[in-house]
Amino acid sequence: MRNTNNSDNVINVLIEVANTGDDVAQNNLGVCYYAGDMTEIDYTQATFWFNKSAEQGNTEAQKNLGICYFHGTGVAQDYFQSVNWYTKSAEQGDKEAQNELGHCYYWGYGVEQNFGVAVRWFSASALQENPNAQFSLGECYYNGYGVERDYNHAIKWLRLSADQGIPEAQYRVGVCLDFGHGVEQNHQEATKWYTLSANQGFALAQNNLGVCYLHGLGVKQNTESALLWFGKAIKQSDENALYNLGCCYLQGDVIEQDYKKAFELFSAASEKGHVSAFVNLGNCHSKGWGVTQDSNKAFSWYKKAAEQDDADGQCNLATYYYDGKGTNQSYSLAVEWLKKSVAQGHDEAQYKLGLCYLLGNCYKMSKKKRTPKAILIKGIKCNLKFK
Numbered sequence: 001m002r003n004t005n006n007s008d009n010v011i012n013v014l015i016e017v018a019n020t021g022d023d024v025a026q027n028n029l030g031v032c033y034y035a036g037d038m039t040e041i042d043y044t045q046a047t048f049w050f051n052k053s054a055e056q057g058n059t060e061a062q063k064n065l066g067i068c069y070f071h072g073t074g075v076a077q078d079y080f081q082s083v084n085w086y087t088k089s090a091e092q093g094d095k096e097a098q099n100e101l102g103h104c105y106y107w108g109y110g111v112e113q114n115f116g117v118a119v120r121w122f123s124a125s126a127l128q129e130n131p132n133a134q135f136s137l138g139e140c141y142y143n144g145y146g147v148e149r150d151y152n153h154a155i156k157w158l159r160l161s162a163d164q165g166i167p168e169a170q171y172r173v174g175v176c177l178d179f180g181h182g183v184e185q186n187h188q189e190a191t192k193w194y195t196l197s198a199n200q201g202f203a204l205a206q207n208n209l210g211v212c213y214l215h216g217l218g219v220k221q222n223t224e225s226a227l228l229w230f231g232k233a234i235k236q237s238d239e240n241a242l243y244n245l246g247c248c249y250l251q252g253d254v255i256e257q258d259y260k261k262a263f264e265l266f267s268a269a270s271e272k273g274h275v276s277a278f279v280n281l282g283n284c285h286s287k288g289w290g291v292t293q294d295s296n297k298a299f300s301w302y303k304k305a306a307e308q309d310d311a312d313g314q315c316n317l318a319t320y321y322y323d324g325k326g327t328n329q330s331y332s333l334a335v336e337w338l339k340k341s342v343a344q345g346h347d348e349a350q351y352k353l354g355l356c357y358l359l360g361n362c363y364k365m366s367k368k369k370r371t372p373k374a375i376l377i378k379g380i381k382c383n384l385k386f387k
Contacts, residue, residue: 033049043074051065059094069085118146138153246269259290267281
């Protein structure tokens with residue numbers, strides 16, 4: 001319990017000094033109102049004093065006012081004004097404002113999206129050892145946003161951030177180690193970083209840690225631990241974990257097979273836009289796994305996946321066009337989608353396209369009607385992708 005008398009005395013002194021025009025006192029008073037430190041939270045008063053201080057050029061106050069405008073705290077949300085105050089603070093060297101300004105340019109908040117400018121501000125902040133900016137800069141190098149993709153530079157900045165405990169950076173370092181991006185591949189080290197991130201509650205790391213335990217990547221295979229981490233990620237509505245657990249129930253290798261639960265999990269993942277879940281929902285409707293068999297719905301899900309450039313979805317959609325299942329038969333559309341899938345290196349699509357060339361009925365119907373050779377839809381696999 002705070003000492004009310006002492007707190008009131010401090011606040012009264014701050015107000016007295018702030019009223020003399022002292023920019024530091026004005027900013028500090030704003031912080032007290034914003035955080036409820038020694039007084040009740042009052043965002044309107046907080047922004048009032050931040051503004052007073054910021055107008056005098058106080059970098060901390062300018063950054064704080066930018067935060068208020070960005071989140072609409074104590075003032076109407078205004079990204080343009082947020083960028084205005086972040087810029088004033090960033091140009092004076094405030095590393096946190098530089099990072100926030102970088103995010104505005106990265107996402108296009110209050111300014112036209114510009115990855116190059118975002119990288120410039122992330123770099124300025126990262127060089128001042130801001131761990132959040134170091135992560136953001138590492139992500140830009142990892143994905144090639146605003147700079148040429150460079151895994152070596154990415155891992156450099158990501159490690160600096162991860163060493164300071166940023167869970168997103170710890171996760172990404174794990175991914176780099178898993179795939180050998182900018183560093184020698186090492187599943188055991190990857191698992192260590194996933195664990196650090198997962199223990200801080202980062203859902204993507206929790207999912208990937210579940211994958212590691214499921215397949216024994218860098219750790220001893222442990223189904224119980226895999227399901228535990230999938231469950232933690234699912235509590236945060238992680239679509240990858242929803243999908244992966246659905247695969248476990250569908251296959252029935254590590255837990256008792258349950259098509260209904262698999263279908264429910266794929267449905268939940270699909271609502272979050274998980275494209276591989278689209279494919280497996282198509283498979284469920286196609287085979288009647290956990291749901292009434294329905295070729296029309298299967299076709300619809302395959303089409304959704306195919307239009308999102310999923311190779312499995314494209315191959316299965318082609319099969320449905322070839323056989324006339326859930327849609328009118330169209331050999332030309334079958335070939336069109338097979339080619340798209342083949343372009344991504346899909347082995348089954350390569351086989352099916354070759355079969356089309358062999359039979360000839362995907363291009364020109366022969367005088368004698370041919371009976372299309374029955375081709376099984378690709379078996380469901382636990383497509384455990386690291387996102």
